[in-house]
Amino acid sequence: MGSRDGIARNHGHRDVPSPKVGVLLVNLGTPERCDVKAVRHYLAEFLSDQRVIELNPLLWKFILHGFILRFRPPRMVRAYRKIWMEDTDESPLRFHTRMQSDRLAGLLKQQGDKxxxxxAMRYGTPSIPDGLGQLRKLGCGRILIAALYPQYSATTTATVHDKVFECLAGLRDQPSVRTLAPYYDHPGYIEALAESVEAYLKSTPERPQVLIASYHGLPMDYVEAGDPYYCHCAKTTRLLRQRLGMDDGLLRMTFQSRMGPKQWL
Structure with missing residues (x-):
């Protein structure tokens, strides 16, 4: 009986190396530059996602291109300028996502090179297809998709997964893919939040009368349709209160950012 190597050579099969494991951290996205053109391009991609805007596509396309993309980008540029990192010419989200990736890579490097x-970013660059392609080129046969949203929502986590599986659908040789579960109640996450709050309290001479736990808003009809986001936010806040020894009068849960006439959290 011939060896497997012999069979591979006789039939032209390629050698199959031991696969490496890839981790793809995915965040929301950000404009490439702090100008109207870049912001408009980012908004067009973001707000064209039907997971984000659940309206009739034809009606929404008219609203998006007829009104929002004409008038909203200049206002957003003024807001971005207040936080834009001039030394690296990028948004804080892009900077911190890259730093988070580099630090995680450094920690995992201690366990070897496997x-x-x-x-990657869900909207903008580097894109999810770019990130998956790079991991495959580096020999990753197993990939963990880590959407950087502690609390699950169809508008965030689910659309990351949608894009990943859309990319996989076009591949003949697909890697094995797993997705990171929401970690809104993970002890490590709660401890990290608590340590951040405690560090702030130690640094300020006067104890605040109230602390605000502010989450991004979501249309109420999304929640009523079954999106678990609100429940996840509420549990994160409750566990953080318990860890810090605070009641709901001192640590309050709120939501920020809304768009359009709908009722939001």
């Missing part, structure tokens, strides 16, 4: 970390 785990490779890349980062």
């Amino acid at each position: 785990i490779i970390v890349q980062w």
